Amino acid sequence: MHLPSASNRQQTLLRKLNRKKYRYKERLFLIEGARAVQQVVANNSVRIKVLFFDESKRYWEQEDWREVISEFDTAMVSQELFREVSDTDTPQGVLALCHMPEEATVDHLASKSGLIVALDGLQDPGNLGTIIRTAGWFNISGIISGKGTVDMFHPKVVRGTAGATGTIPFMNGELPEVFDTMEHKNWQIFLLDAGAGAKALNEVTSIEKGVIVVGNEGHGIDDGLMTGERNRVKIPSPVGVDNVESLNAAIATSIALYDLSAKVG
Template structure:
């Protein structure tokens, strides 16, 4: 089975989906790379609408993609156009256009138990993608994307999730407002911060549910989120002679999720 040549309409849409406003308008996003797309197809976390192949790499001749095209339509792009719509310096030969999952609500998040990860102006796509992937691994119940956080469906974020995109309920919005709803339903808000009032991670006493807030890579958690009833939490370093100032945001989140998982 050979895929059809890409249509002009499809080519125009592919170009547009590299911009956030068009992703939001069309409710579509792109995933690039064979392994990530294979994972998405396997776990059915999002609906794959169309597959696009780089003519020069001819992935569609492989058995896996032949089988995939019995369920999802495919199209071929010439090498120049594929490179234009790709978000990588070395295009990986196959793209998937996917339907964006529907957002959840604060009330739905509040009705469950477990761990929720909140993102306060996390701007690095690689960090965000790794956080989503790690949160999925540890079974987090949701991702809250606050103001200033990079788009969850940015191509670099999607690539960094390694196929975990869509595996966790997500909500975009104002963290103060969403936190208010969650706190009304008994959710404690923990803020990753190394300030003097922060307690060590091992001293966090979980009661079945928790919101872990990850701050901006350079500036940390916004001051407006810190108040008397929200506990700041730190990851103590080994020894006192530290050679680095802080941990990477994604690494810190991974350690916290592991630590909380051990405490549950």
């Protein structure tokens, strides 16, 4: 089977999409890697515009790709260009150019129940990718990305989601205003905070609608979000364990989702 070569316009676009402003201008982003692309195809979670293949690897000739290829526009690119636009040291040879999903509105998220994750200045792409992947596992109701948080369509974030990109409703917004709206709709705000005065997660007994807030890796949650009626919660450490300052943001979020998801209802 012969694939057409990517056009000059497509090649230029692939180079530009490593920058956030172009992703949002074009409303397009990239998913890299055979497993991630196949997972997105299976999930039908985002709309694929074009599949690109590294001409040196010729994956399109493999049997497990033939049916996939028949469903989408496809093109091949040179090994040099693939390495240039790839986010990994050892590219797998498959890229999906995808339409960015539409953002949810705060009213739409507020109409739901269960758990939502809110991100306050989370900056590490690997952490965010893991959080999205874990949130998908627990079937949470949405993700809210606040000021200073890394773009969830950053290539490293998308790679970290392992194909979960697009499976969860999301929005970008100013957290103080978003939280005010959510609280008016009877959502409880749970701020992950290891500081003095925070109560242990196991003290939370039941939740109908809860927002778990994850802060910046170095500075935690902005003080302005810690109003009196909100719940500062922490993951209690085993007695005598004090040799680690705090948990990684993604790990802490995973533990909180595991604990609190069992209390929803």
